[in-house]
Amino acid sequence: MFEAFWYALPILVQDIFVFLGLLVPLAITGIICLFGYRVWPLIAGLLRKHTAISATFVLLIATSVGISVGLIAQERGLREGTARAADKFDLIIAAPGSEITAMLAAVYLQPTALPLIDGATYARIESHELVDLAAPLAFGDSWEGVPVVGTTPPFVDHLSEGLRAGRVFETMEEAVAGANTPLQVGDVVEPVHGDGSDDFSEHGHPYTIVGKMNRTGSPWDNAILVAVESVWDVHAMPTGHGPDWDGTLGGPFDPSQFAGTPAVLVRAEQLWANYSLQSEFNTAETMALFPGNVLAQLHALMGDIRQVMSVLAVATQVLVAVAVLAGLSMLSRILARRMALLRALGAPRRFVFAVTWTFATVLICLGALLGIVFGVIATAVLSMVITALTDILVQARLAWPEMHLVAGFVSTVAVLSLYPAYRASRRSLLDDLRS
Amino acid sequence: MPDLSIENLAINSASGRRLLDVPRLTVPSGGSLAVRGPSGAGKSTLLFAIAGLISVTAGQLKWGQTDLVGMADTARTTFRGATFGIIFQDHLLFEELSAENNAGLAALYAPRKRRAGIGQAARRILTDLKVPWDDRRNVVSFSGGERQRIAVARALATEPAVILADEPTASLDRKTADALIGDLLGGAKQAGRTLIAVSHDAALIDACDRVLTIEDGRVTDHV
Ligand SMILES: Nc1ncnc2c1ncn2[C@@H]1O[C@H](COP(=O)(O)OP(=O)(O)OP(=O)(O)O)[C@@H](O)[C@H]1O
Ligand SMILES: [Mg+2]
Numbered sequence: 001m002f003e004a005f006w007y008a009l010p011i012l013v014q015d016i017f018v019f020l021g022l023l024v025p026l027a028i029t030g031i032i033c034l035f036g037y038r039v040w041p042l043i044a045g046l047l048r049k050h051t052a053i054s055a056t057f058v059l060l061i062a063t064s065v066g067i068s069v070g071l072i073a074q075e076r077g078l079r080e081g082t083a084r085a086a087d088k089f090d091l092i093i094a095a096p097g098s099e100i101t102a103m104l105a106a107v108y109l110q111p112t113a114l115p116l117i118d119g120a121t122y123a124r125i126e127s128h129e130l131v132d133l134a135a136p137l138a139f140g141d142s143w144e145g146v147p148v149v150g151t152t153p154p155f156v157d158h159l160s161e162g163l164r165a166g167r168v169f170e171t172m173e174e175a176v177a178g179a180n181t182p183l184q185v186g187d188v189v190e191p192v193h194g195d196g197s198d199d200f201s202e203h204g205h206p207y208t209i210v211g212k213m214n215r216t217g218s219p220w221d222n223a224i225l226v227a228v229e230s231v232w233d234v235h236a237m238p239t240g241h242g243p244d245w246d247g248t249l250g251g252p253f254d255p256s257q258f259a260g261t262p263a264v265l266v267r268a269e270q271l272w273a274n275y276s277l278q279s280e281f282n283t284a285e286t287m288a289l290f291p292g293n294v295l296a297q298l299h300a301l302m303g304d305i306r307q308v309m310s311v312l313a314v315a316t317q318v319l320v321a322v323a324v325l326a327g328l329s330m331l332s333r334i335l336a337r338r339m340a341l342l343r344a345l346g347a348p349r350r351f352v353f354a355v356t357w358t359f360a361t362v363l364i365c366l367g368a369l370l371g372i373v374f375g376v377i378a379t380a381v382l383s384m385v386i387t388a389l390t391d392i393l394v395q396a397r398l399a400w401p402e403m404h405l406v407a408g409f410v411s412t413v414a415v416l417s418l419y420p421a422y423r424a425s426r427r428s429l430l431d432d433l434r435s
Numbered sequence: 436m437p438d439l440s441i442e443n444l445a446i447n448s449a450s451g452r453r454l455l456d457v458p459r460l461t462v463p464s465g466g467s468l469a470v471r472g473p474s475g476a477g478k479s480t481l482l483f484a485i486a487g488l489i490s491v492t493a494g495q496l497k498w499g500q501t502d503l504v505g506m507a508d509t510a511r512t513t514f515r516g517a518t519f520g521i522i523f524q525d526h527l528l529f530e531e532l533s534a535e536n537n538a539g540l541a542a543l544y545a546p547r548k549r550r551a552g553i554g555q556a557a558r559r560i561l562t563d564l565k566v567p568w569d570d571r572r573n574v575v576s577f578s579g580g581e582r583q584r585i586a587v588a589r590a591l592a593t594e595p596a597v598i599l600a601d602e603p604t605a606s607l608d609r610k611t612a613d614a615l616i617g618d619l620l621g622g623a624k625q626a627g628r629t630l631i632a633v634s635h636d637a638a639l640i641d642a643c644d645r646v647l648t649i650e651d652g653r654v655t656d657h658v
Binding site: 347351 | 521523532
């Protein structure tokens with residue numbers, strides 16, 4: 001009955017309920033503590049009086065909360081970013097081997113040596129009735145660390161959905177640059193073999209940049225795309241076309257002239273067709289994989305790490321909370337004289353308790369709020385850094401899971417603060433009054 | 436209104452040293468008593484004992500039927516809040532609060548229906564005592580004499596049955612001190628309020644019904 005009601009609620013409403021639910025212990029403790037008392041003038045006074053100590057506490061809590069929520073948001077952002085980067089890669093066909101290696105190479109352009117798919121196989125893929133787009137992805141060369149990938153003009157259209165500037169390459173001497181490369185239309189680049197690190201060998205084949213792609217949020221933003229024919233050509237291999245080729249780039253290729261490609265991107269308009277293609281090309285000679293699925297497996301694997309991470313995050317918070325409580329006991333010693341005075345004047349024990357608890361809880365709440373601000377900043381900075389380092393567009397934002405963590409933290413520490421408050425209300429009166 | 440009666444009161448320090456011996460003392464409800472004696476004699480100690488702020492080593496200390504000696508701490512605090520207005524020797528104000536909030540401090544924890552009354556009384560007494568409280572600044576910036584009067588206002592604001600005052604005129608000039616003595620005693624007479632004041636101030640001592648002299652922890656005049 002309740003479950004049915006709960007699952008019928010929109011996710012946002014559920015999140016808000018969970019958030020509020022986590023704050024219930026705080027609210028109940030607060031109501032019980034403060035009922036019948038006006039503590040705020042004293043609290044405001046104490047905050048003013050002990051600004052430096054209070055600020056230290058708030059900063060300590062804020063930093064810990066900020067780091068925790070920042071990391072959790074970042075991890076989610078990274079997952080979303082890697083998934084988004086794989087969006088355009090419906091189905092990849094490569095020679096049998098590691099799916100993860102193939103995915104890393106084809107989608108994230110990580111340099112790896114993959115075995116090649118031959119002309120006959122490629123022709124079968126290309127001519128398959130369900131295939132709407134097939135494109136070879138021939139990587140291996142680079143220019144100043146920027147990968148150079150040989151492919152076909154339709155793939156450029158598919159990846160970039162129209163160009164930001166210029167046009168798609170039309171000859172073997174032309175190239176299209178990714179959005180994050182420092183290249184402009186008209187620039188000339190001369191790639192080298194491999195990633196340019198070890199056996200540095202120029203091919204002596206310059207390309208003129210004739211177009212620039214839109215931002216895709218993937219490592220392809222930092223790549224140069226050229227005609228696959230030219231990649232074969234500079235490696236002194238057949239160009240994939242027979243002697244009567246008119247120079248039009250792209251397929252269909254002549255199987256006997258096809259030098260091989262490490263990976264083929266395949267796309268079918270229909271979802272079911274993709275599945276059908278995958279099972280058809282998962283054979284002894286080829287491996288067909290959905291990068292999205294491989295990624296999901298990876299993420300599932302990382303899910304365990306994520307759990308470890310959130311346990312660690314909670315553990316850190318608890319440690320900080322313990323430190324905070326130790327600090328609060330110190331604080332209650334600082335407040336002791338004032339609390340003794342209150343008791344000497346006839347204020348009930350519960351009032352002293354309420355003032356101490358409220359003071360602690362105000363610091364914790366301020367710390368948590370500032371921590372969220374810190375988390376937002378940390379998230380933005382980390383996202384920028386990761387995006388710059390990997391070219392995978394990471395747009396991490398704080399979301400409800402982090403808010404839940406913060407709410408749980410605040411409630412827990414607020415309840416734990418009952419102890420130092422209790423201690424403060426039990427202190428010997430005269431010692432404190434006369435000290 | 437309770438009378439104070441003390442019988443063979445003895446107070447030791449934590450280390451066991453005898454701080455105070457009072458064989459017998461009674462103060463009738465509405466009466467006034469001045470306590471005098473040299474510095475370090477034990478005057479404040481007596482006042483603290485009378486207020487139930489320190490534990491009594493031996494003897495009896497009763498306010499009417501209420502025996503402060505055998506009382507649990509919580510009950511004593513409640514009794515103190517309900518019965519006494521205490522003026523401490525070193526004022527013990529909340530530096531970070533305004534004069535008004537200091538004088539009306541009890542409103543922070545008093546039952547809701549008494550709050551407004553305490554606040555009004557605090558403001559009225561501050562005005563009577565000529566404390567400039569309107570500008571809401573913290574009492575840190577108030578002069579010694581002004582603080583003393585704020586402490587007095589705090590003690591009077593709850594309209595207690597008993598005022599316990601430790602050197603209430605110490606930081607005041609003659610004229611202000613006389614005005615305060617008039618307020619403390621005149622108000623006491625009017626409201627039937629008991630006043631027990633530690634003082635060196637001859638004017639205050641003379642104005643009280645009775646005087647108790649303490650020297651080196653002993654009562655040296657005979658009642
Ligand atoms: N908790 C305590 N432990 C030990 N000695 C104490 C304690 N409280 C007070 N004394 C001592 O008892 C004596 C009386 O102290 P008290 O404060 O009552 O003096 P007083 O008469 O009020 O002096 P003054 O006029 O200077 O205020 C002093 O010698 C003081 O040092
Ligand atoms: Mg004294």
